[in-house]
Each structure stands twice: as structure tokens, then as C-alpha cells.
Amino acid sequence: MSRYRLQPTPAQERLLVDHCGHARFVWNLAVEQHAHWRPGRKAAPGYNEQCRQLTQARAANPWLAAGSVIVQQQALKDFAQARANFFRRTHRRPTWRKRGQSEGFRIVAISPDDVRRVSRNVGEVKVPKIGWVRFRWSRAVTNGVKSYRITRDRAGRWHVAFAVVPEPIAGPGTGAAVGVDRGVAVSAALSTGELLSVPTLLGTEKARLLRLQRKLARAQRGSTRRGKVKIAIARLKARESDRRMNWVEKTSTLLARDFDVIAVEDLKIANMTRSAKGTREAPGRGVRQKAGLNRGNLANGWGQLVTRLEQKAPGRVVKVDPRFTSQRCSVCGIVDREARESQAAFRCRACGFACNADVNAARNIRFAAGHAVAARGGPPLGGPANREPQHDDHLSYGSRC
Numbered sequence: 291m292s293r294y295r296l297q298p299t300p301a302q303e304r305l306l307v308d309h310c311g312h313a314r315f316v317w318n319l320a321v322e323q324h325a326h327w328r329p330g331r332k333a334a335p336g337y338n339e340q341c342r343q344l345t346q347a348r349a350a351n352p353w354l355a356a357g358s359v360i361v362q363q364q365a366l367k368d369f370a371q372a373r374a375n376f377f378r379r380t381h382r383r384p385t386w387r388k389r390g391q392s393e394g395f396r397i398v399a400i401s402p403d404d405v406r407r408v409s410r411n412v413g414e415v416k417v418p419k420i421g422w423v424r425f426r427w428s429r430a431v432t433n434g435v436k437s438y439r440i441t442r443d444r445a446g447r448w449h450v451a452f453a454v455v456p457e458p459i460a461g462p463g464t465g466a467a468v469g470v471d472r473g474v475a476v477s478a479a480l481s482t483g484e485l486l487s488v489p490t491l492l493g494t495e496k497a498r499l500l501r502l503q504r505k506l507a508r509a510q511r512g513s514t515r516r517g518k519v520k521i522a523i524a525r526l527k528a529r530e531s532d533r534r535m536n537w538v539e540k541t542s543t544l545l546a547r548d549f550d551v552i553a554v555e556d557l558k559i560a561n562m563t564r565s566a567k568g569t570r571e572a573p574g575r576g577v578r579q580k581a582g583l584n585r586g587n588l589a590n591g592w593g594q595l596v597t598r599l600e601q602k603a604p605g606r607v608v609k610v611d612p613r614f615t616s617q618r619c620s621v622c623g624i625v626d627r628e629a630r631e632s633q634a635a636f637r638c639r640a641c642g643f644a645c646n647a648d649v650n651a652a653r654n655i656r657f658a659a660g661h662a663v664a665a666r667g668g669p670p671l672g673g674p675a676n677r678e679p680q681h682d683d684h685l686s687y688g689s690r691c
Contacts, residue, residue: 292429292431292432292451292452292454292456293449293450293451293452294413294425294426294427294428294431294449294450294451294452295425295426295428295447295448295449296415296423296424296425296440296448296449296450297412297423297424297425297426297448298423298424298448302417302420302421302423303448305419305420306417306420306423306440306442306448307442308356308357309357309358309361309395309417309419309420309440310393310394310395310442311389312354312357312358312361312362312365312395313361313362313364313365313394313395314365314387314389314393315354316344316362316365316366317365317366317368317369317384317387318386318387320340320365320366320369321369321384321385321386323335323340324373336370337366337367337370340366340370341363341366344359344362344363344366348362357419358418358419360397360398360399360418361395361396361397361418364395364396364397364398365395365396367396368396369384372384390444391444393441393442393443394439394440394441394442395439395440396437396438396439396440397417397418397437397438397439397440398436398437399436399437400416400435400436400437400438402433402434402435403416404416405431405435405452407427407431408424408427409427410427411426411427411428412424412425412426412427413425413426413427413431415438415450417440423450425450431452432452432454432457434454435452435453435454436453437452437453438450438451438452438453439451439453443524443528444520444521444524444527444528445521445524445525445527445528446521446524446525447528456601456602458546458601458602458603458604459543459546459547459602459603460547461546461547461548461549461550461603461606462547462548462549462550463550464550465550465551466548466549466550466551467549467550467551467552467553467656467659467660468480468481468482468545468548468549468551468552468553468652468656469481469553469554469651469652469653469654469655469656469657469658469659470545470552470553470554470595470652470655471555471615471616471648471649471651471652471655472554472555472557472590472592472595473590473648474583474586474587474590475633475634475648476648477537477590477591477595478541478590478595479646479648479649479651479652480649480652481553481649481652481653481655481656483646483649485646485648485649486537486541488533488534488537488538488589488590488591489533489534489536489537490530490533490589491526491529491530495526495529498526499523499526499527502519502522502523502526503523505519506519506520506523530589534589534590534591534594535591535594537591538591538594538595538598539598541595542595542598542599542602543602545599545603546599546602546603546606549606550606551606551608551659552599552603552606552607552608553607553608553609553610553655553656553658553659554596554599554607554608554609554610554655555609555610555611555612555615555655556609556610556611556612557592557612559587559592559593562584562587563584563587563588564584565577565580565581565584566580566581608659610655610658610659611658614654615651615654615655615658616630616647616650616651616654617629617630618654619636619638619640619641619643619650620643620645620650620653620654620657621638621641621643622638622640622641622643624638624640624641626638626639626640630647632647633647634646634647634648635647636650
């Protein structure tokens with residue numbers, strides 16, 4: 291997806307809100323239909339049957355017929371895809387949509403003439419039932435766009451995202467490899483010794499966010515004041531999210547351009563960020579501490595970084611087993627849980643090697659990726675090795691953990 295900031299007029303914004311409402315209404319009707327299905331009953335209506343029902347609903351409801359049939363049909367198409375993803379066990383079950391959350395709609399089968407450039411920094415996209423809507427031309431729109439999605443975030447900002455296949459970034463061709471260790475205190479530590487961190491809110495912005503959250507707790511539900519406070523909080527959160535995405539884009543481009551092989555840990559982020567609250571019968575322990583750790587993990591963009599790396603450097607991202615990468619010495623290969631003296635310091639008690647703990651883990655990740663590439667019959671990784679190749683019998687030190 292190639293996303294741009296949409297700049298609708300007030301009149302166009304009202305029509306965009308109507309489109310979002312129609313898409314949300316059709317989606318929720320589809321959710322309600324499938325909520326009544328149970329094993330053994332007649333199959334729930336599919337996409338084609340729901341489109342026929344939509345035609346009847348538009349004929350009976352003028353307010354629905356006033357909207358775009360493309361927007362409404364694509365909402366059904368998105369629901370059908372969401373159901374298919376659920377049965378493939380790759381996504382959660384599609385649920386109800388609420389106003390103000392996940393607002394948006396999709397337009398397909400557009401022609402090249404539906405997107406044009408007006409000036410140096412302004413472009414226009416043609417939206418059904420609305421006409422030409424301006425957006426900020428921050429970079430060139432790839433030719434051959436067939437569809438786009440318009441969304442509205444909680445901060446009230448509109449965006450248009452064109453569905454295009456991103457062009458891969460060519461590596462240097464020297465066989466250079468890098469290991470990337472993702473963490474909380476340091477977002478990404480490279481085996482080359484660099485420490486990269488996601489930019490967060492400034493101190494004044496964090497203080498303002500805390501004041502707004504306290505004000506939100508005192509505000510009466512449903513009041514106008516509460517709505518204004520929620521928008522102010524959403525704008526600060528959106529600012530933080532934009533900085534994180536900007537960091538992800540720049541970091542992934544840098545890694546894809548400078549290295550031919552990028553090694554990362556095969557982390558199960560969904561499992562790592564699962565709540566520890568437990569059940570009523572068996573409540574969990576350390577719930578607040580675990581919630582804080584989960585927020586730290588998600589705020590560092592672990593999944594976003596790897597996703598963009600796989601898109602920009604397809605076939606060059608190697609995922610390795612994360613076990614013992616933070617406890618193993620990158621020089622002698624000894625695994626010792628006591629070697630990590632603190633969050634940032636690593637000192638091997640066997641050979642005396644000392645360095646930053648995250649950099650040491652990144653070097654182990656790079657070394658493991660070298661074994662993975664060699665096992666697949668690939669060429670040896672370029673650049674000096676962090677240690678001499680270890681035999682399998684050295685892995686027995688893992689029993690000490």
C-alpha cells in the first residue's frame with residue numbers, strides 16, 4: 291500500500307462520512323447474518339447472494355440507494371475475504387464495526403485517468419458520488435493502480451492508500467549480512483554495532499498526554515467535553531504512530547540497501563504480547579507489569595519492521611531460532627545465563643569477551659543465519675565472521691540454562 295494524506299473540503303468530508311457509514315452498515319448486516327449460522331444449519335449466504343440482497347435493500351431504502359453501490363459491494367467483498375482468512379486460521383473472526391473505529395471503504399476497477407497530478411505537491415483522486423478529492427502528492431503514484439482505500443483515523447485525518455506491488459530494493463551484491471536483535475530499550479540492535487531506537491513522544495508531549503488521560507477519566511460519558519478530549523488524545527497517539535512508521539520505513543530501506551542477507555529472530559509476537567490476566571477461576575499474576583511490557587514491545591514496531599523488510603528485500607530475510615541468542619557468547623559460543631550482567635552489558639565468564647548485550651545477540655543471530663543459508667545450499671555470507679564456526683557439541687552448553 292502507498293498511502294497519502296487526503297485533503298477533502300468540508301462538503302466532500304460529509305460525503306466521505308456517508309460512504310463510511312454505508313460500508314459499516316453493510317458490513318454489520320453481513321456479520322449479523324453469519325452470527326446466526328451454526329454447524330448443521332443451512333449454509334450462510336455467500337458474496338453473490340448478499341449482493342442480490344443488497345440490490346433489494348437499495349430498492350427499498352432510498353438513503354442506501356443514494357450511496358455508491360461500489361462502496362457497498364466492496365464492503366461485502368471485504369467481509370467475504372475476512373471470513374476466508376478466519377477459516378484459514380490466519381486472522382480473527384470478523385466482528386462488528388463501530389462509528390469512529392476502522393472507518394473507511396474501498397474502490398476497485400479504477401482507470402488511469404482517475405488519479406492525476408494537479409501541481410507539485412497536490413494530486414487528485416476521483417471518488418464515486420463525490421468527484422475529484424485532493425491529496426498531498428508526497429511521492430509519485432505508481433502506474434497501474436487498480437484500486438484504493440480511503441480511511442479515517444481516530445484523530446479525524448483522512449488518507450488514501452493505493453494498492454500497488456512495492457518495487458524491491460536491490461542489495462549491494464557483496465554478500466554482506468547483518469543480524470538484527472529487536473528489543474524494548476533498544477528497538478533494533480545491529481551486528482555491526484549500531485543501536486537504533488524508535489522516536490517516541492517528547493517529554494512535554496508525554497506530560498500533556500498524561501493530563502489528557504486524567505481529564506478523560508473525569509469526563510462524563512457521552513458528553514461533548516469527553517469527545518474533545520478523546521480527539522486530542524488520538525492526535526497525540528497518531529503523532530507517535532507516524533514517527534514509528536517513519537522510523538520503520540527508513541530503517542527497513544537502509545537495511546535492504548546495505549545488506550544482501552538480513553537475519554532476524556523468528557518471534558511469535560502475538561503470543562509474546564498476550565495478556566496475563568488469566569481467567570476468573572485462575573487469575574494471572576503481574577498483570578500490570580506484563581501489560582506495560584506488552585505496550586513496550588508493540589511500541590517498538592517489531593512486526594512492522596520485519597514485514598517491510600520482507601516486502602523491500604524479498605527472499606533476503608532469514609528468520610532464525612531465538613533461543614539462547616541473548617545468553618550465548620558471540621565469540622566462544624558458550625551459553626551462560628549469568629553472562630548478561632544487566633540489560634545493556636554482556637560479559638562472557640569463559641573467554642572474557644564483553645560488549646553491548648543487544649549487539650552480542652545480533653551477532654549470534656547473524657551467525658545462526660549463516661548456518662541456515664549454508665544448509666539451504668546458498669553461498670557463504672560475506673564479511674568477517676564474529677567467531678570461528680562451532681561444532682554441534684558446543685550446543686550442549688544450552689543445558690546450563
